[in-house]
Amino acid sequence: MRRFYQKQSFRINFHAFLLLLPSLVFLLLFTFYPIGQTIFHSLFKSDLSTPEPLFVGLENFKRLSEDDTFWKVLMNNIWFAIGTIPTTIIIGLLMAVVVNKHIVGRSWIRTFLFYPAVIPAIAIANIWLYIYTPNFGLLNYVLNMVGIGSVDLLAHSNTVMFAMIVMVIWKEAGFFMIFFLAGLQNISEELYDAAKIDGSSRSTTFTRITIPLLMPTTLFVSILALTNAFKLVDHLVVMTQGGPNNASNLLLYYIYETVFKYWDMGYGATLTTILLLIMMIIASVQFLFMEKRIHYN
Amino acid sequence: MRYLETFVAYFLAIVWVIPLVWIVLNTFQPNNISSFSLIGGNWTLENIKTVWEGAPFAQYYLNTFIIVTGILFVQFITITLAAYAFARLNFFGKNIIFLIFLIQIMIPADVLISPNYLILRDLSLLDTKLGIMIPHFASAIGIFILRQTFKSIPYELEESAKMDGCSLLRIIWHVYVPLAKPTFLAFSLISVSYHWNNFLWPLIITSSVENRPLTVGLAIFAMSADTGAQWATVSAATFMVIFPLVLAFFIFQKQFISSFMHSGIR
Numbered sequence: 218m219r220r221f222y223q224k225q226s227f228r229i230n231f232h233a234f235l236l237l238l239p240s241l242v243f244l245l246l247f248t249f250y251p252i253g254q255t256i257f258h259s260l261f262k263s264d265l266s267t268p269e270p271l272f273v274g275l276e277n278f279k280r281l282s283e284d285d286t287f288w289k290v291l292m293n294n295i296w297f298a299i300g301t302i303p304t305t306i307i308i309g310l311l312m313a314v315v316v317n318k319h320i321v322g323r324s325w326i327r328t329f330l331f332y333p334a335v336i337p338a339i340a341i342a343n344i345w346l347y348i349y350t351p352n353f354g355l356l357n358y359v360l361n362m363v364g365i366g367s368v369d370l371l372a373h374s375n376t377v378m379f380a381m382i383v384m385v386i387w388k389e390a391g392f393f394m395i396f397f398l399a400g401l402q403n404i405s406e407e408l409y410d411a412a413k414i415d416g417s418s419r420s421t422t423f424t425r426i427t428i429p430l431l432m433p434t435t436l437f438v439s440i441l442a443l444t445n446a447f448k449l450v451d452h453l454v455v456m457t458q459g460g461p462n463n464a465s466n467l468l469l470y471y472i473y474e475t476v477f478k479y480w481d482m483g484y485g486a487t488l489t490t491i492l493l494l495i496m497m498i499i500a501s502v503q504f505l506f507m508e509k510r511i512h513y514n
Numbered sequence: 515m516r517y518l519e520t521f522v523a524y525f526l527a528i529v530w531v532i533p534l535v536w537i538v539l540n541t542f543q544p545n546n547i548s549s550f551s552l553i554g555g556n557w558t559l560e561n562i563k564t565v566w567e568g569a570p571f572a573q574y575y576l577n578t579f580i581i582v583t584g585i586l587f588v589q590f591i592t593i594t595l596a597a598y599a600f601a602r603l604n605f606f607g608k609n610i611i612f613l614i615f616l617i618q619i620m621i622p623a624d625v626l627i628s629p630n631y632l633i634l635r636d637l638s639l640l641d642t643k644l645g646i647m648i649p650h651f652a653s654a655i656g657i658f659i660l661r662q663t664f665k666s667i668p669y670e671l672e673e674s675a676k677m678d679g680c681s682l683l684r685i686i687w688h689v690y691v692p693l694a695k696p697t698f699l700a701f702s703l704i705s706v707s708y709h710w711n712n713f714l715w716p717l718i719i720t721s722s723v724e725n726r727p728l729t730v731g732l733a734i735f736a737m738s739a740d741t742g743a744q745w746a747t748v749s750a751a752t753f754m755v756i757f758p759l760v761l762a763f764f765i766f767q768k769q770f771i772s773s774f775m776h777s778g779i780r
Contacts, residue, residue: 232682233605236595240615243592243652248618251629258629260572308526314525326523327771328764329531335763336756337729343736343752344533347540351746355536370610381622387530397776448622448736451729455736469624469714475626477718485628500620 252493258486265480277487287488289463290471293378297467298446299383301389307439308386309393310431314423316394317401338451343459346371346382346456347406371457374464381456385449393438400434401427439504449496468492525608534760540749561750565735568747570723571754574731577643581716581727582709585647586702593701598686600657601664602672618654621634624714631718641721650709656701662692663697700773703766710759 259277261270281287312330316323333341348355351369360366370380404427412422450470453459459466459474469492476485529587542557565571599605600612630649631640639645667690676683695747713729720726726734732755736748763770 223544230601230605233599233603233608236599236603237611238655239592240596240652242649244615244618244654246633247623247630247649247652248621248626249614251626251633252621254632255626255629305734311522312526315519315526318519318523320520320523324764324767326527327767328760329527329534331771332760332763333530334774335711335759337713337732339713339729339733339736340752340756343732343748344537346736347745347749348533348536355532371620387533391530392774395771398771421733444622448624450624454713454717455733472628473714473718476631482628482632489625489628493621496621496625503620 228234243348245287255486255489255493258483259490261483261486263481263483267483270483272320277484280484281487281491286463286466286471290459290466290468293464294468296378297382297385298443300378301385302439302442304382304436305386305389306388306435309438310397312390312394312437313397313401314427317398330394331386331391333390334395338388338449339385339455341384341388342452342455345380345452359461370466372461374461374507377457377461377465381452384452389442389445393442394436396434396441397431400431404430436506440499440506443499444496447492447499468495537749537753538757541753544746561746562754564747565750565754569731569735569751571728571731571751573723574726574728577725578710578729579728581643581646582706585650585709586705588647588651589653589656589701589705590698591651593660594686594691596652596657597660599666600661602669606715614643615654615657618652619658623649627715627718630715634719640719641725643725645719646716646725646727649715653701653705656705659701660694660697663694667693685717699769703770703773707759 258270260272260274262273262276263270314328316326320326320495347353349370351357351367351372356370357367360368367461368376370376408426408430409422415423447468450473453465453467453470455466459470468488472485472488472492475481475488540557541561544556544558544560596615600608626630626649634640634645634648637645639648671689671693672685675689698755711729713733714726716725716734717730718728720730723731735751
């Protein structure tokens with residue numbers, strides 16, 4: 218009998234292994250191995266003048282700590298996150314609240330709010346480049362009409378980040394709306410009925426019932442927005458190439474430049490290691506909150 | 515209050531649709547902002563024609579289509595098998611292996627462009643469609659949502675199939691897959707919209723028209739046309755890329771919204 222169970226458990230383990238094998242192969246090759254390889258390569262000098270990687274220990278990290286551009290793009294990333302996350306979340310929540318009701322043309326409204334989330338970032342970059350462009354652009358047409366005159370937001374280092382942030386808020390708000398809509402639909406009607414009977418005003422109901430019960434959604438969306446703040450760089454390729462003077466440059470785009478423009482593989486690996494570290498920190502924060510989320514439900 | 519909410523809904527929709535209207539006007543009317551008009555106006559297909567004849571967008575469309583369907587097809591196989599194992603089998607180290615799989619969700623693929631480029635070079639897959647697809651063949655998010663669905667399927671169905679002498683693969687194919695159709699649809703929408711829009715990775719590894727997807731083709735077209743006179747054609751190219759997506763979203767709105775609710779990953 219015992220023999221039978223041992224055989225049985227061997228069979229199950231073997232089956233499970235076979236079923237997981239296809240996924241494991243691709244995950245190992247394109248997720249885990251590259252993570253390890255990047256961390257390893259960050260200890261080597263490997264660029265156009267050093268085709269054979271040369272072990273340099275922590276030399277790359279020393280260079281990193283003295284690299285003004287690195288600190289600049291890291292700060293840009295932080296400002297980018299601060300500029301986009303709270304605004305996008307508030308607008309996304311507002312959208313969800315107003316389209317959750319039955320109003321005329323609701324499916325058109327939802328389409329208009331959500332389409333920026335399903336079209337490529339490159340297409341969005343083209344559209345906004347043409348909105349911001351000084352001579353033919355929509356923004357300047359409007360500004361000229363009201364008598365302010367022309368501005369070139371993308372050409373100045375003190376306005377370019379603002380222009381990017383506005384574009385990203387436009388792109389992401391509708392996407393976050395979806396999660397808030399799901400959250401709103403999970404709140405039981407009975408709670409609202411009870412609040413009504415108690416004579417609670419609409420604004421009190423909103424701040425005392427809706428907002429607290431949406432907390433898990435808000436946390437989830439915040440993590441998503443934080444990850445995106447470090448991930449969204451496609452638009453830089455056509456809009457500014459990180460300029461002027463690195464004012465709109467972000468960490469991932471800096472990695473792209475370092476590796477694929479200057480072919481500095483070693484330093485690129487060092488920068489990637491830092492980005493991986495940031496992702497890991499975000500993931501562990503998410504992990505802590507996920508625990509909380511379970512307690513909520 | 516009611517009226518205020520309705521007003522806000524319409525107001526936001528109008529503000530959000532302005533860029534779309536702007537690109538439509540630039541695509542279909544002669545390039546001069548002062549003459550733009552929604553009603554009447556000079557409508558023309560000239561810009562679309564110029565783009566279609568001047569750049570290989572038909573090829574780009576085909577490439578994107580092949581890449582997106584190729585990825586989805588392989589993902590269906592990998593996620594179905596793995597999701598069954600995680601949902602139904604008690605194997606050694608299950609929880610730890612599951613956590614390890616979740617790392618793929620935490621690290622966006624774009625972060626690993628530089629090491630993955632080296633791997634692709636070693637595999638001699640640079641500038642191939644397979645090279646664009648292969649890093650995405652496994653999908654932890656797909657496994658994750660499909661596992662939830664598989665878990666909710668009654669175990670008795672599997673048992674009766676076993677009685678009839680069905681093999682494991684046949685049980686998965688005939689019992690689990692048909693019952694998980696809505697989840698497959700939801701995952702398809704997530705996967706297709708992610709890979710249709712993916713840009714940085716194909717930009718890095720492609721160097722020929724035969725392999726470039728739409729996004730890379732559009733970016734190259736836009737960067738080669740930088741002067742005002744060509745704005746109209748860039749708008750037309752952009753319109754051609756986004757129109758099918760906006761239309762698809764409008765038609766499949768309910769499915770889109772519910773599938774994106776399923777997961778935070780595009």
